[in-house]
Amino acid sequence: MSTSESGVLATPQRSLLNRLGLDRFSALYLWGAFMIIFGLWKPDTFLSMTSAKLVLGENVSTGILALAFLVPFCAATFDLSIGAVMSMSVVTMCFLSDEKSRSFNMPVGVAAVITLVVCTLIGVISGFIVVKLKVNSFIATLGLGQVITAIVLKISFNRQITDVFSGTFEKFGRNQYFGIPVVFFYLAVAGIIIWYVLEHTPVGRFIYATGGNPEAARLAGVKTDRMVWGSLIASSFLAGVAGIVFSAKLGLFAGPQATGPNYLFPAIAAVFFGASQLKGRPNVAGTFIALYALAFGIKGLQLVVGTDSYWVNPMFQGTTLIIAVSLASQKGLAKIRKRKVQTT
Amino acid sequence: MAKILHIWSLSKSFPGQVALQDATFDVEEGEVHALVGQNGSGKSTLIKVLAGFHQPDPGHNVTMGDEVFDIGDAAAAHRAGIRFVHQDLGLVEAVSAVENMALGFGYRTGFGRRINWKKETLKTKQALLDLGFDIDVRVPVAALGGAARTGVAIARALQESEQNISILVLDEPTASLPGADVDRLFNAIRRLKTRGIAVVFVSHHLEEVFEIADRVTVLRDAKVVATVEASELDMSSLIELIVGRKVTAATVDRFIDQSLEPRLRVTDLWGLGMNDVSLEVRPGEVLGVAGLTGSGRDTLIPMLSGAMERLGDVSIDGVTIRAGKPSAAIAAGLAFVPADRLRNGIISMMSVRSNTTIANVARNKTGLRLNHIKERAETRDWIARLSVVTTSSEAPISTLSGGNQQKVMMARSFRLDPKVLLLDEPTQGVDVGAKEEIHSFVDAAAASGSAVVIASTDSAELARLCDRVIVMHRGRIVDTIVRGGGSMAQSIDKVLLAGSSLASN
Numbered sequence: 001m002s003t004s005e006s007g008v009l010a011t012p013q014r015s016l017l018n019r020l021g022l023d024r025f026s027a028l029y030l031w032g033a034f035m036i037i038f039g040l041w042k043p044d045t046f047l048s049m050t051s052a053k054l055v056l057g058e059n060v061s062t063g064i065l066a067l068a069f070l071v072p073f074c075a076a077t078f079d080l081s082i083g084a085v086m087s088m089s090v091v092t093m094c095f096l097s098d099e100k101s102r103s104f105n106m107p108v109g110v111a112a113v114i115t116l117v118v119c120t121l122i123g124v125i126s127g128f129i130v131v132k133l134k135v136n137s138f139i140a141t142l143g144l145g146q147v148i149t150a151i152v153l154k155i156s157f158n159r160q161i162t163d164v165f166s167g168t169f170e171k172f173g174r175n176q177y178f179g180i181p182v183v184f185f186y187l188a189v190a191g192i193i194i195w196y197v198l199e200h201t202p203v204g205r206f207i208y209a210t211g212g213n214p215e216a217a218r219l220a221g222v223k224t225d226r227m228v229w230g231s232l233i234a235s236s237f238l239a240g241v242a243g244i245v246f247s248a249k250l251g252l253f254a255g256p257q258a259t260g261p262n263y264l265f266p267a268i269a270a271v272f273f274g275a276s277q278l279k280g281r282p283n284v285a286g287t288f289i290a291l292y293a294l295a296f297g298i299k300g301l302q303l304v305v306g307t308d309s310y311w312v313n314p315m316f317q318g319t320t321l322i323i324a325v326s327l328a329s330q331k332g333l334a335k336i337r338k339r340k341v342q343t344t
Numbered sequence: 345m346a347k348i349l350h351i352w353s354l355s356k357s358f359p360g361q362v363a364l365q366d367a368t369f370d371v372e373e374g375e376v377h378a379l380v381g382q383n384g385s386g387k388s389t390l391i392k393v394l395a396g397f398h399q400p401d402p403g404h405n406v407t408m409g410d411e412v413f414d415i416g417d418a419a420a421a422h423r424a425g426i427r428f429v430h431q432d433l434g435l436v437e438a439v440s441a442v443e444n445m446a447l448g449f450g451y452r453t454g455f456g457r458r459i460n461w462k463k464e465t466l467k468t469k470q471a472l473l474d475l476g477f478d479i480d481v482r483v484p485v486a487a488l489g490g491a492a493r494t495g496v497a498i499a500r501a502l503q504e505s506e507q508n509i510s511i512l513v514l515d516e517p518t519a520s521l522p523g524a525d526v527d528r529l530f531n532a533i534r535r536l537k538t539r540g541i542a543v544v545f546v547s548h549h550l551e552e553v554f555e556i557a558d559r560v561t562v563l564r565d566a567k568v569v570a571t572v573e574a575s576e577l578d579m580s581s582l583i584e585l586i587v588g589r590k591v592t593a594a595t596v597d598r599f600i601d602q603s604l605e606p607r608l609r610v611t612d613l614w615g616l617g618m619n620d621v622s623l624e625v626r627p628g629e630v631l632g633v634a635g636l637t638g639s640g641r642d643t644l645i646p647m648l649s650g651a652m653e654r655l656g657d658v659s660i661d662g663v664t665i666r667a668g669k670p671s672a673a674i675a676a677g678l679a680f681v682p683a684d685r686l687r688n689g690i691i692s693m694m695s696v697r698s699n700t701t702i703a704n705v706a707r708n709k710t711g712l713r714l715n716h717i718k719e720r721a722e723t724r725d726w727i728a729r730l731s732v733v734t735t736s737s738e739a740p741i742s743t744l745s746g747g748n749q750q751k752v753m754m755a756r757s758f759r760l761d762p763k764v765l766l767l768d769e770p771t772q773g774v775d776v777g778a779k780e781e782i783h784s785f786v787d788a789a790a791a792s793g794s795a796v797v798i799a800s801t802d803s804a805e806l807a808r809l810c811d812r813v814i815v816m817h818r819g820r821i822v823d824t825i826v827r828g829g830g831s832m833a834q835s836i837d838k839v840l841l842a843g844s845s846l847a848s849n
Contacts, residue, residue, distance in 0.1 A: 200713050202705040209702055212691035219651055219688050220703045220756065221674035281693060 026324070027277050027286070031293035038300030045303050049179070057181035059295045061086070061246040064187055065267035066274075066287050067194050068238035072231040073271055074198060074282045075224075076211035077130065077137040079232055081145035082239035083264030085122050087152045089115050089243020095155055097169075108169040116240045122148060123236025127229035137228075149261075173248025183245055190241065195284040207231060208281070269294065269317050273324040294320055346373045348510050348542060349426075352405040354415070356389050356398055363389040364400075365566045371511055371542045376533060378553045378574070379546045381563035381586055382775035387546050390563070391513055395428050396421050408510075425510040427501040429517065433493060437486035441496045442468045444485055445503060471499040475532040491525035495532055502541075512536060514545040518552060530556050548775065550582055564588055587777045598790060598811060600629045605662070607795035608764045610648065613656035617643045619819035621656075625764070625795035630786065632810030633799040634836050640816040642683070645768040645799050649673065649680040651688055660764050674703055677763030681753045681770055683799070685746070689753050692742040696734050697723040699741045700755050726755040730781060746773035754782055758789065765789050767798045771805060783809060803840070807832035815839040 038046040045051060068082045096111035106114075122144070129140040175182040198204035209217040210227040218224045242263070270291035277286030298316050302309040349371040356364040364386040371377055379387045392398045396418030406415040414420040435444050442461070445468045468481045477495040485493055494517050502509055514533075518526050533543050533556060547553060553560055554574060561571040562585040569585055577585075606624035613621040618640050625631045635641030647654040650670035658665045665673045682688035690699055700723045701708065708719040723737040730751040734744055741749055750773060757765060767786070771779045786809055790796050800806050806813050813836055815823040823839045825832060 200716075202709060202714055205698060205702070205705050205714065209691050209694065209698070212693045213687075215651075216688050216691050217702065219649060219670045219680075219682065221671040222702065223671050 024276075024278055024280065027273060027289045027293045030320075031289065031296060034293065034297040034300055038296075038303065042300065042303045046300050051299060051303070053176075053179070053181055055292070055295050055299050056184045057249070059266075059291060060181070060183040060187045061242045061249070062263050062266045062270070062295075063288065063291050064190055064238055064242035064245060065263050066270040066291055067190055067284070068235040068242065069264075069267050069271045070274075070282055070284065070287055071194065071198075071207070071234045071238070072137070072228070073275075074204075074211050075207045075227050075231045076214070077228050077231060079126065079141045079235040080138065080264070081122065081126055081141040081148060082235055082242075082267070083261040084145040084148035084152065085119050085236050085239035086243040086246065086263060087261070088122065088148050089119050089240040090247050091152050091156050092118055093244060093247045112244050115244060116237060119240025119243070120233060120237045123233035124229075126236065127232040130232060131225045131229045137232075141232075169248055173245065173250070183249055186241075186245055190238065191284050191288060198284065203227075211282075265314070266291075266294065266317055269321040272321060276324055290324070347371070348373050348409060349413070350407045351415070354390070354393065354404040354406065355401040356393055357401055362566050364393070367563075367568045369561055369568060369571070371544060372559075373510070373542060374537055374540045375542050375558040376537060376556050377542065377544045378557035378560045379544060379563065380548075380550065380553060380560060380582070382777055385563040385586075386566040387563050388515070389566075391428070391515055391544075391546065394421060394426065394513065425508040426513065427509060427511070428513045429494070429497045429501050429515070431516045433497040435485050435493060435497055435500075438484055440484055441472065441479070441481040441488070441499075444496055445471070445500050447500070467503075468499070471503060472496065474535065475499060476528065476535055477532070489525055491528035491532075494529055498532065498536075509541055511542045511544060514543060516546050516548065518547055518549055526552065548773070550579060550586075550776075553582065554579070562586055583776055586775075598628060598630070600626055600811060602626065607661060607793075608797070609657075609659045609662075611657040613644075613647065613654060613658070615643060615647045615652060615654040615656075617819050618647060618654070621816075621819070621821060623814065623821070625797060627793045627795055628790050629812065630790050630796040630798065630810045632806035632813035632836075633797065633816060634801075634803065634806055634813055634840060635816035636840065637801075640819040641799050641801075642768075644816070645680060645766045645797065646682070646688075648797070649678070649682070649766055651682065674760065677760075678766065679703070679757035679760045679762035679764070680766035681750075681757050681768060683768035683772065685749060685753060685772075690741050690749055692740070694741060695738045696727070696732070696741050696744070696752055697737040699752050700726055700737075700759070703756055703760055722759075723755075726759065730755055730785070731778070747775055747778050750774050751778060751782070754785060758785055761792070762789070762794055765794045765796045767796065767800075769800055770798060771800075771802070779805075803833040803836040806836060 065082055065086060068085075069079060072079045092115040093108075093111055096106045096114060097108050126137075126141050126144050129135050129144065130137045133140075173183060177185070198207065206217070206222045206224075207227050209220070209222050210224045214224050270287050271282060273290035273294070274286030274288070275282040277283070277289060279286070294317060297320070298313055301312045301316055305312055347370050349369075351367065351369045354364060354367045354369070355362070367386070367390060369390065379390065381387050389398065393400045393416055396416055399416040404415065406413045408424050413424060436447065442464050446464065465481060472479060472481060472492075472495055475495050475498060477492050479488060479492050479495075485496060488496070494514075498512065498514075501512065517529060530552075533545075536543055545557075554577070557574045559571060560574050560577060560582070562569045562582070564586065565588075569588075604627050607627045608623075608625040610624070611622050617638055621640065621644070623631070633641050633644055643652055646652040648658060650668055650673055654667050658667075660673075660676045660678060663676050665676055665678065686692070691702065694702075697720060701719055705714065708715045708722060710718075720737050726732070727734060727737060732744070732748050732751045732755070734748060741752060744752070750771070754770070757767075765786075770786070771782055774782065783805075786796060786798070796809075798806065798809055810832070811827050813825045813832065814821045815825065815836065825835045825839070
């Protein structure tokens with residue numbers, strides 16, 4: 001369809017490397033490589049259904065948190081408070097529905113709704129700081145994240161809270177359907193909704209335009225302030241969902257540091273790595289592919305290393321993020337070179 | 345005169361595209377040789393091959409004097425005494441002319457590797473005086489005027505090896521220079537000529553060709569169409585060579601119904617460089633805005649479109665447009681094309697399609713969903729109507745040339761069927777053929793009842809399009825020129841010159 005228009009240039013011949021898509025599909029290739037390497041290395045454990053299920057289920061909260069980071073990131077806005085918001089979500093759930101120790105003892109459903117309202121309000125506040133007070137989003141959400149962490153510490157007395165939820169709630173987190181952990185479906189549904197909004201609605205177009213050139217977008221009639229503010233609200237809401245799913249799955253609050261912030265880095269890594277994939281801009285499918293490519297790699301390495309594997313996560317995530325983003329900037333350079341050729 | 349460089353059958357192809365085909369080109373000693381042609385005609389390719397930036401296809405034959413010249417080799421070009429000043433000049437804006445001169449050459453140092461600033465300063469000062477620039481060489485280059493900056497770049501290119509320099513190539517040296525600066529630059533070029541240095545320069549401004557060039561080489565569709573003495577050409581024959589057909593620049597006679605209420609009404613407009621300006625534009629009328637940079641000509645449209653702060657009332661068909669709300673202005677029927685395309689216009693990471701439709705995405709919506717097929721078809725239609733050169737509607741807009749990006753900006757505005765259309769330097773960086781296409785779209789917009797405002801530094805363009813031209817000076821309207829009775833362009837220029845002499849008094 002691309003060559004039928006009038007006055008078009010001939011499409012340059014694509015190199016072998018280009019056709020294989022090593023750049024745009026590097027995460028898929030990486031994923032495949034991990035499956036083969038670790039599959040040969042640890043065939044009994046790595047290739048078992050149990051570990052596949054484990055990886056699928058374990059990364060759901062991270063995945064939803066990645067979506068939370070992705071939405072404002074498309075509008076070139078950082079939300080670094082989402083880790084703290086996820087913490088807030090978990091601790092609020094515990095606080096409101098704890099059957100043993102606390103005074104509220106609410107039904108889980110009510111607690112979840114209140115939790116989401118609280119988290120959404122945090123998004124309203126961060127949006128206010130970024131849009132109205134005109135604080136750089138990186139700084140605003142980094143600061144707000146600390147404030148939220150402080151509140152979480154105050155509520156929880158920095159203690160672990162265990163076994164607080166009703167059985168029905170935990171079913172939402174621990175059941176399996178067709179052999180797949182139920183929480184994975186939550187991630188899939190959230191992903192499809194975000195994908196649809198970003199790729200197939202005007203709002204998605206406006207968010208990307210805001211991220212691409214905010215002033216040009218504003219002058220073309222895009223309500224850029226609304227896009228930034230709205231995307232920050234959406235991201236806090238999603239971080240709240242990530243926290244609720246986490247509660248349902250684990251049934252405990254493991255202390256403020258261990259809950260949210262620990263999930264922030266892998267989520268960001270997946271979004272950044274994913275942004276170099278497929279369309280070469282932040283996108284849902286790329287994020288998911290990157291998320292699970294990294295997750296399976298980590299699982300494999302953990303199995304290889306054995307019991308001392310606590311250091312594997314950060315090491316692996318850090319190195320792959322740097323390598324992935326450096327590959328992406330090579331691609332950027334290649335694009336510029338190509339443009340030079342076209343305009344001569 | 346002696347031919348110092350002679351190129352026969354030079355070709356350069358890129359994958360899927362021939363950029364230069366069988367070109368013949370020569371340079372005579374001490375001449376000024378203009379290279380002209382539309383965007384993508386092969387001018388830049390020719391220069392880049394000469395500079396050794398691209399390697400040519402085999403089969404060429406190039407001599408320099410009596411010797412075979414290894415074209416496509418940067419070191420050989422340098423040895424042969426060919427120097428280049430590119431459009432972006434390659435200066436470090438934050439440091440002085442003296443330090444810029446030393447970039448890539450180094451300083452001569454004295455005892456203890458101390459830089460002899462006095463000597464360096466004198467050397468730079470002299471080099472610039474030789475070009476006719478008497479400037480302070482110690483201030484940051486950013487503080488210098490456009491022509492002086494170009495002067496520094498030329499002086500830097502020529503230094504150290506003065507004796508054996510034979511050719512200086514200037515790539516669009518006047519693209520971003522205001523009129524007075526162009527004269528200073530041409531003065532420098534004439535001085536180079538007397539030193540026996542041939543100057544090859546690329547330009548889109550054809551009137552400059554007649555002013556300074558001895559010979560002209562015209563390129564079209566990757567081929568050299570002709571090399572002629574400038575004295576044998578006139579404007580229309582040159583345009584015909586460039587475009588390959590006759591371009592009729594006939595102005596359209598419009599009927600403006602004076603009994604209709606004005607579409608656009610601006611009352612008591614205040615802002616940066618704007619002192620209490622009021623104006624009215626009726627349906628079907630095209631109003632031109634002329635003036636020097638800083639006169640208000642350059643800030644009027646940014647103020648009306650919401651890119652700059654303003655005070656005062658702006659209304660479209662009686663509906664007041666609030667300042668700082670571009671979305672509301674667009675909803676009320678306003679569309680605009682900014683002068684600063686990269687900053688205020690294109691969203692470079694997005695496709696041609698997204699850039700075309702961004703001001704009204706909802707048009708191609710079915711239910712909640714964006715109908716990509718419909719949107720793509722609409723974009724293709726615009727690509728065809730404005731002859732945009734692009735691989736497809738899905739190509740990132742950053743891969744298009746400047747002129748084609750400008751056409752996409754036009755498409756974005758025209759598709760809104762605006763009641764009020766504001767155009768700021770609408771044909772900047774656009775070649776002759778595309779210029780006429782854009783002009784005919786402006787005619788069409790006026791014919792359909794839009795009120796059009798065009799701010800332009802090009803008097804000929806204003807004369808071609810406008811029914812009425814206001815001339816601005818120091819934020820006020822100092823004159824209004826109405827069509828009919830003599831050359832409009834000349835009248836505009838006359839008032840502009842009077843304005844600048846007022847300013848210098």
